[in-house]
Amino acid sequence: MLQTINQILSKEKKLAIGLMSGTSLDGIDVAVLEISHSNSEMDIQLIAFETIPYTQQEKQDILQLCQPSTSTVDKICAWNVKLGHKFAKAATKVVTNAGMDISQIDFVGSHGQTIYHSPDEQATLQIGELAVIAEETGVLTVGDFRPSDMAVGGQGAPLVPFVDYLLFASEEKNRVLLNIGGISNISVLPKKAQPDEIIAFDTGPGNVLLDAIVRIVTEGEKRYDEGGSLASGGRVSQDWLTKMMREDSYLDQDIPKSTGREYYTTQKAQSLYEEGRTQGLSDPDIIATISAYTAHSIADQLYRFVEPVCQIDEIIVSGGGAHNGFILRELEKTTKIQVQIMEDLGFSSDAKEAVAFAVLGYQFLHGLPNTLPSATGARRQVSMGKLAFPLKKSSF
Amino acid sequence: MLQTINQILSKEKKLAIGLMSGTSLDGIDVAVLEISHSNSEMDIQLIAFETIPYTQQEKQDILQLCQPSTSTVDKICAWNVKLGHKFAKAATKVVTNAGMDISQIDFVGSHGQTIYHSPDEQATLQIGELAVIAEETGVLTVGDFRPSDMAVGGQGAPLVPFVDYLLFASEEKNRVLLNIGGISNISVLPKKAQPDEIIAFDTGPGNVLLDAIVRIVTEGEKRYDEGGSLASGGRVSQDWLTKMMREDSYLDQDIPKSTGREYYTTQKAQSLYEEGRTQGLSDPDIIATISAYTAHSIADQLYRFVEPVCQIDEIIVSGGGAHNGFILRELEKTTKIQVQIMEDLGFSSDAKEAVAFAVLGYQFLHGLPNTLPSATGARRQVSMGKLAFPLKKSSF
Numbered sequence: 001m002l003q004t005i006n007q008i009l010s011k012e013k014k015l016a017i018g019l020m021s022g023t024s025l026d027g028i029d030v031a032v033l034e035i036s037h038s039n040s041e042m043d044i045q046l047i048a049f050e051t052i053p054y055t056q057q058e059k060q061d062i063l064q065l066c067q068p069s070t071s072t073v074d075k076i077c078a079w080n081v082k083l084g085h086k087f088a089k090a091a092t093k094v095v096t097n098a099g100m101d102i103s104q105i106d107f108v109g110s111h112g113q114t115i116y117h118s119p120d121e122q123a124t125l126q127i128g129e130l131a132v133i134a135e136e137t138g139v140l141t142v143g144d145f146r147p148s149d150m151a152v153g154g155q156g157a158p159l160v161p162f163v164d165y166l167l168f169a170s171e172e173k174n175r176v177l178l179n180i181g182g183i184s185n186i187s188v189l190p191k192k193a194q195p196d197e198i199i200a201f202d203t204g205p206g207n208v209l210l211d212a213i214v215r216i217v218t219e220g221e222k223r224y225d226e227g228g229s230l231a232s233g234g235r236v237s238q239d240w241l242t243k244m245m246r247e248d249s250y251l252d253q254d255i256p257k258s259t260g261r262e263y264y265t266t267q268k269a270q271s272l273y274e275e276g277r278t279q280g281l282s283d284p285d286i287i288a289t290i291s292a293y294t295a296h297s298i299a300d301q302l303y304r305f306v307e308p309v310c311q312i313d314e315i316i317v318s319g320g321g322a323h324n325g326f327i328l329r330e331l332e333k334t335t336k337i338q339v340q341i342m343e344d345l346g347f348s349s350d351a352k353e354a355v356a357f358a359v360l361g362y363q364f365l366h367g368l369p370n371t372l373p374s375a376t377g378a379r380r381q382v383s384m385g386k387l388a389f390p391l392k393k394s395s396f
Numbered sequence: 397m398l399q400t401i402n403q404i405l406s407k408e409k410k411l412a413i414g415l416m417s418g419t420s421l422d423g424i425d426v427a428v429l430e431i432s433h434s435n436s437e438m439d440i441q442l443i444a445f446e447t448i449p450y451t452q453q454e455k456q457d458i459l460q461l462c463q464p465s466t467s468t469v470d471k472i473c474a475w476n477v478k479l480g481h482k483f484a485k486a487a488t489k490v491v492t493n494a495g496m497d498i499s500q501i502d503f504v505g506s507h508g509q510t511i512y513h514s515p516d517e518q519a520t521l522q523i524g525e526l527a528v529i530a531e532e533t534g535v536l537t538v539g540d541f542r543p544s545d546m547a548v549g550g551q552g553a554p555l556v557p558f559v560d561y562l563l564f565a566s567e568e569k570n571r572v573l574l575n576i577g578g579i580s581n582i583s584v585l586p587k588k589a590q591p592d593e594i595i596a597f598d599t600g601p602g603n604v605l606l607d608a609i610v611r612i613v614t615e616g617e618k619r620y621d622e623g624g625s626l627a628s629g630g631r632v633s634q635d636w637l638t639k640m641m642r643e644d645s646y647l648d649q650d651i652p653k654s655t656g657r658e659y660y661t662t663q664k665a666q667s668l669y670e671e672g673r674t675q676g677l678s679d680p681d682i683i684a685t686i687s688a689y690t691a692h693s694i695a696d697q698l699y700r701f702v703e704p705v706c707q708i709d710e711i712i713v714s715g716g717g718a719h720n721g722f723i724l725r726e727l728e729k730t731t732k733i734q735v736q737i738m739e740d741l742g743f744s745s746d747a748k749e750a751v752a753f754a755v756l757g758y759q760f761l762h763g764l765p766n767t768l769p770s771a772t773g774a775r776r777q778v779s780m781g782k783l784a785f786p787l788k789k790s791s792f
Contacts, residue, residue, distance in 0.1 A: 002398065074464045122477045386527070
């Protein structure tokens with residue numbers, strides 16, 4: 001194992017795979033990248049990125065694992081292995097599609113699939129067995145990051161701000177990195193910031209409510225509002241928007257904080273949709289207002305928690321929401337801050353989270369910290385992760 | 397991390413803690429030991445051993461996690477962390493009791509608490525969060541062994557035969573190492589054996605049925621039959637014993653094989669007890685017959701699967717059953733083979749399994765294999781385990 005790690009670290013450029021599957025359960029994000037140097041000098045180059053989608057059946061089965069009422073130990077165990085195989089296959093496929101061979105890869109950093117996250121109990125569970133990924137790909141695998149931060153009192157989230165800090169902190173600008181996934185989260189990177197100056201937290205809903213309502217409205221035909229086109233055909237109900245914002249107690253919570261599907265549930269989306277209909281709103285109006293809810297809750301959180309300490313120069317958006325023009329326009333209109341997408345900086349929005357978990361794994365292999373206690377609320381920095389390695393040959 | 401591992405490996409003698417909690421849910425076994433050399437040259441010296449018992453409530457709560465009908469994802473996650481803390485505290489306590497400081501320990505090898513094991517699905521789950529153990533003790537921790545063997549088609553069990561082979565293989569004698577825990581398992585070590593000549597499998601019931609019936613008979617006053625004294629006051633019903641053996645389909649299964657609480661359930665113990673009563677047997681007779689069932693099922697499996705390939709010279713017994721004189725006598729009577737307990741060889745019966753997981757962790761840190769495919773049915777040897785390490789100081 002030591003030999004393997006030493007070999008990896010002695011290379012100037014390391015080939016890595018980052019694997020991520022978010023709460024939106026769209027599929028497995030696979031990033032293939034080249035990494036060199038570490039800490040703030042880190043340099044990355046994206047080689048390939050694909051999302052290997054889950055089938056509807058898989059999505060439903062995994063959702064069952066996330067609910068205490070339908071989750072059972074046998075199903076959790078079986079899916080841990082099943083997803084391990086699926087992650088390994090996804091990694092191999094994307095590497096092959098990129099004209100490379102899996103044996104060229106130095107290491108895998110895998111987030112896994114979160115099926116439970118409860119910071120109050122310091123409890124979290126990401127499945128997708130690391131031993132299966134390591135043995136099936138033949139590549140050293142680092143993953144299961146969140147429990148390490150929780151072990152020192154952190155919320156185990158958000159983790160990406162550390163990577164935002166390494167890759168995007170600027171000498172000249174106060175930047176906000178905004179990721180609109182199922183949930184929206186931000187990393188505030190004041191210019192010339194030290195690690196303990198980074199503010200990061202989940203701002204509230206991303207696409208989680210919106211996607212659920214799009215599925216209701218289109219009777220399952222569409223899974224999300226592509227480009228924000230459905231929202232653009234409607235009108236935002238200011239009254240209802242104000243009411244939703246007021247009733248969202250997460251927005252009032254102090255930072256650092258994190259949230260998830262446990263709060264922004266499918267049932268919540270369902271009852272919001274019904275509420276909209278009761279108020280006589282059309283489907284496009286409902287979708288527009290729910291989209292505005294995402295943008296305005298982000299603006300609200302910036303106003304409450306960020307502006308008092310740091311005047312923002314620009315917002316850089318990644319995640320599925322970066323493709324939703326309606327949300328981006330609402331955000332710019334409300335915040336009066338320049339909104340860019342990650343592509344404007346030469347990075348891939350879609351690949352960002354998968355890349356991040358390769359970066360966390362890379363720091364782990366160097367024995368370096370890979371957390372920001374200012375973001376997670378942990379008592380101290382740790383080097384999150386667990387390592388599984390495939391035995392190349394029996395030496396026995 | 398590399399530095400830490402290099403430091404550990406450069407020492408001639410390494411101080412380790414082995415942590416194990418078995419299916420009998422008695423408590424957490426903590427072994428503190430000194431290890432030197434690796435593979436067949438390995439040498440170990442036990443420094444301290446204690447079992448930190450679970451409370452009745454804890455035992456009940458953990459049992460709930462093991463049953464699909466009562467297990468839920470939130471409880472599993474919460475207990476994973478709770479047991480992590482309990483394992484860390486147990487380790488620290490035993491080290492302190494031995495007059496040492498936890499900072500002297502080089503590494504921890506932790507088996508965790510199995511709450512599910514289903515080889516057919518390649519699925520298994522041991523809880524007791526490694527990141528919590530590592531961060532709370534400040535000691536590098538290796539654990540979560542079983543999934544790695546399952547990832548290459550193994551049953552993820554039995555794991556101890558590998559350690560039996562390293563520590564007990566003899567130049568002169570064909571030995572059987574027998575562990576009577578909740579389940580009984582054997583490692584057959586022919587003299588001068590190569591790794592692929594080792595036969596190992598679960599033979600069937602250990603104390604799992606016996607303990608359950610002792611609790612029924614004593615109305616919970618006794619948790620096991622100390623020294624076999626209850627059994628010694630009764631008489632074995634040969635007819636009923638023969639019937640039980642005939643009806644036990646696990647005994648007919650081909651090797652390699654493993655079993656657990658999923659087959660030898662509390663319900664099975666309950667209905668066996670009722671069956672005994674219906675046949676007019678006294679409580680001591682029932683206990684004697686159930687104890688004989690343990691001994692005779694072991695003898696049966698030796699006769700069917702071991703004697704055809706290797707004539708056994710001696711049986712060396714460890715585990716809780718090593719203290720049950722009644723079972724040992726029945727075993728010797730039935731097999732006509734010399735039965736010794738581990739103490740006769742200068743080792744501790746009780747500490748054996750906890751020691752084993754320190755040994756597996758030790759091989760992992762050396763990047764060496766720590767499995768016997770001939771025992772687990774795996775396609776090849778792997779270096780099982782995952783590593784979590786505490787960050788000594790932030791270098792950021």
